[in-house]
Amino acid sequence: MAKAVAWHASFTSYSSSSSSSPFPRNPIVPVGFSLSLSPRIHTLSSAFPSLSIKPKRPNSSFEVRSVAAPAEDIAGFDEMVSGTERKYYMLGGKGGVGKTSCAASLAVKFANNGHHTLVVSTDPAHSLSDSFAQDLTGGMLVPVEGPDFPLFALEINPDKAREEFRDATKNNGGTGVKEFMDGMGLGILVEQLGELKLGELLDTPPPGLDEAIAISKVMQFLESPQYNMFTRIVFDTAPTGHTLRLLSLPDFLDASIGKILKLRQKIASATSAIKSVFGQEETKQNAADKLERLRERMVKVRDLFRDADSTEFVIVTIPTVMAVSESSRLSASLKKENVPVKRLIVNQILPPSASDCKFCAVKRKDQMRALDVIQSDPELSSLKLIQSPLVDMEIRGVPALKFMGDIVWK
Numbered sequence: 001m002a003k004a005v006a007w008h009a010s011f012t013s014y015s016s017s018s019s020s021s022p023f024p025r026n027p028i029v030p031v032g033f034s035l036s037l038s039p040r041i042h043t044l045s046s047a048f049p050s051l052s053i054k055p056k057r058p059n060s061s062f063e064v065r066s067v068a069a070p071a072e073d074i075a076g077f078d079e080m081v082s083g084t085e086r087k088y089y090m091l092g093g094k095g096g097v098g099k100t101s102c103a104a105s106l107a108v109k110f111a112n113n114g115h116h117t118l119v120v121s122t123d124p125a126h127s128l129s130d131s132f133a134q135d136l137t138g139g140m141l142v143p144v145e146g147p148d149f150p151l152f153a154l155e156i157n158p159d160k161a162r163e164e165f166r167d168a169t170k171n172n173g174g175t176g177v178k179e180f181m182d183g184m185g186l187g188i189l190v191e192q193l194g195e196l197k198l199g200e201l202l203d204t205p206p207p208g209l210d211e212a213i214a215i216s217k218v219m220q221f222l223e224s225p226q227y228n229m230f231t232r233i234v235f236d237t238a239p240t241g242h243t244l245r246l247l248s249l250p251d252f253l254d255a256s257i258g259k260i261l262k263l264r265q266k267i268a269s270a271t272s273a274i275k276s277v278f279g280q281e282e283t284k285q286n287a288a289d290k291l292e293r294l295r296e297r298m299v300k301v302r303d304l305f306r307d308a309d310s311t312e313f314v315i316v317t318i319p320t321v322m323a324v325s326e327s328s329r330l331s332a333s334l335k336k337e338n339v340p341v342k343r344l345i346v347n348q349i350l351p352p353s354a355s356d357c358k359f360c361a362v363k364r365k366d367q368m369r370a371l372d373v374i375q376s377d378p379e380l381s382s383l384k385l386i387q388s389p390l391v392d393m394e395i396r397g398v399p400a401l402k403f404m405g406d407i408v409w410k
């Protein structure tokens with residue numbers, strides 16, 4: 001179990017020359033803040049020479065003076081960053097615990113360590129744009145400026161992805177077949193065939209289908225050669241419920257699409273004889289082909305989720321008994337789905353209270369109790385525990401994410 005490290009970081013002043021809109025179109029808001037750290041670090045007796053990072057952009061008025069603890073192998077970052085084979089990191093957990101901040105800070109750290117990195121949000125309630133203080137909307141890859149190596153971000157828009165699938169099937173699931181079959185008095189078959197229209201499946205999607213389509217869209221990106229350069233891909237997933245459905249959905253989709261295709265096959269072969277007489281080409285086949293492609297992609301997604309060599313799910317939580325209990329259930333579910341889990345981040349830990357703040361002392365005692373629960377939890381105690389301190393300002397913009405990454409991902 002990693003030694004507890006607690007930092008007390010206070011941002012002495014924070015001003016940003018932001019434009020009127022919350023997300024200026026220019027790649028990054030020059031963030032003006034200076035950071036003075038007075039670390040109360042349990043495991044270090046003396047501060048370390050402060051590092052000052054020269055601002056990348058001459059007009060940005062920030063200077064970050066941070067005192068870095070020696071590179072203790074707390075998160076096992078050396079293992080995470082080593083090698084040029086592509087690796088995927090999915091961060092998930094209860095709502096509001098800091099998933100996006102941890103995912104974005106990990107992506108910045110990978111990029112600053114030489115990896116072409118893509119950070120993807122599959123959470124319909126995206127907050128990557130907030131975290132990077134940059135407009136990342138639109139469902140396409142957006143370059144993030146600031147890190148040493150290319151870092152791109154993508155906020156997947158499940159509704160948009162779903163629209164694309166629905167339009168594709170509507171065009172191919174044309175009514176040509178329906179009129180023809182009606183004309184042959186085989187309307188009943190069309191009803192059955194009609195019930196299997198992919199569009200309807202998407203109209204009332206089972207929970208998590210959005211996520212699966214979103215991830216399959218990411219696979220689309222990643223399969224195309226122009227994105228081969230990414231060697232680290234970080235997923236900022238939705239809160240626990242969505243994520244669990246997402247992880248179990250490829251199986252569901254594989255099975256259900258498999259059934260749909262089998263049924264279509266039966267109906268199609270029953271009617272192909274008639275059509276061959278009338279020379280009607282099979283328009284339904286295109287929809288079936290799309291279903292087959294979706295099914296194949298889901299199988300790839302499922303295999304990706306379970307590949308211990310290239311994928312890892314990092315659970316993010318906060319030090320409360322409720323959040324720890326939910327994390328334990330999430331860990332058990334991930335294990336059931338054979339999804340590799342090795343690390344647990346406990347975020348927003350209060351530093352020991354220097355003043356006689358009674359509230360702080362009680363709160364921290366409560367947090368320590370939650371940490372004890374982790375130690376005794378059969379699911380969580382085997383994970384590498386990463387403790388992330390509560391800093392007293394929001395983590396927004398690349399400099400702040402770099403600061404958080406230097407504390408958490410060591």
Ligand SMILES: Nc1ncnc2c1ncn2[C@@H]1O[C@H](COP(=O)(O)OP(=O)(O)OP(=O)(O)O)[C@@H](O)[C@H]1O
Pocket residue numbers: 094095096097098099100101102123125127239347348349388389390391392393394395396
């Ligand atoms: N260690 C920390 N210290 C201080 N603030 C933090 C820390 N971690 C996260 N925050 C802040 O907490 C808020 C929520 O963080 P974040 O959006 O990363 O959580 P999330 O789990 O992704 O939330 P959601 O479930 O809503 O997507 C943000 O304002 C973020 O800046």
